Amino acid sequence: MMFTLRRFSKPLNVTLAALLLACTMPAWADNEAQFKQAMTAYEAGHYSQALRLLQPLAQQDDAKAQYNLGLLYENGWGVTQNYKKAVAWYQKAANQGIAEAQYNLGVMYEEGRGVQQDYQQAAAWYEKAANQGYVQAQNNLGVWYEAERDYEQAMFWYQKAANQGHARSQLNLGLLYYDGKGVAQDEQQAKAWWQKVLAQPDTPENAKAKKLARAFMKLEKEGSR
Numbered sequence: 001m002m003f004t005l006r007r008f009s010k011p012l013n014v015t016l017a018a019l020l021l022a023c024t025m026p027a028w029a030d031n032e033a034q035f036k037q038a039m040t041a042y043e044a045g046h047y048s049q050a051l052r053l054l055q056p057l058a059q060q061d062d063a064k065a066q067y068n069l070g071l072l073y074e075n076g077w078g079v080t081q082n083y084k085k086a087v088a089w090y091q092k093a094a095n096q097g098i099a100e101a102q103y104n105l106g107v108m109y110e111e112g113r114g115v116q117q118d119y120q121q122a123a124a125w126y127e128k129a130a131n132q133g134y135v136q137a138q139n140n141l142g143v144w145y146e147a148e149r150d151y152e153q154a155m156f157w158y159q160k161a162a163n164q165g166h167a168r169s170q171l172n173l174g175l176l177y178y179d180g181k182g183v184a185q186d187e188q189q190a191k192a193w194w195q196k197v198l199a200q201p202d203t204p205e206n207a208k209a210k211k212l213a214r215a216f217m218k219l220e221k222e223g224s225r
Helices: 012-043 047-059 063-075 083-095 099-111 119-130 135-147 151-163 167-179 187-198 204-223
Strands: none
Touching: 012 047, 012 063, 047 063, 063 083, 063 099, 083 099, 099 119, 099 135, 119 135, 135 151, 135 167, 151 167, 167 187, 167 204, 187 204
16 A cells, blocks of 8 residues: 555655655666566577667666676677777676676776777776676686786685686686695695596586696696606
């Protein structure tokens, strides 16, 4: 039932806020329904329809719509590929705290797509996503720190991603243990992490890490003879 002013003695500003909320709820519900329609179209490969549904939501500052619109522009799905527009939409979503957008924006800066290549900016956006637990960003941040020869920080971020089951980070963590970078050299720990890689599911994204882990295990075994 709707509330009545006679039954509840509320300050005027609270009452007005409640009325405004009641008025905006249908619009919010409509936006959610439209976003779900867009995602259904997206998952079915109907990208032009998804684009049409996402654009007005993104213009209304819907962060999820902004992120997905960035994906469409980056990949040229349902629209002419445009990295600059992808970056612009990722930026809007990233500024609202969407970890996936922060990560993708980092990739765009790292690779110089739609924006001038800037490794510092890439690392900054990776860190924002990594601090939200986004595993790919944690791994990429580890790679960046390793390239900078800050092995302790590389170890820190690889460990976080490895603990979430990220195969590439487990491989990289094993290498740091094997080489004694950022940590005391420990071949047993290295092998333990490589074993975790080998225990990962046989998926396309794990294939390269598993192949390398097998090679490193073989080399380590031959070297210990």
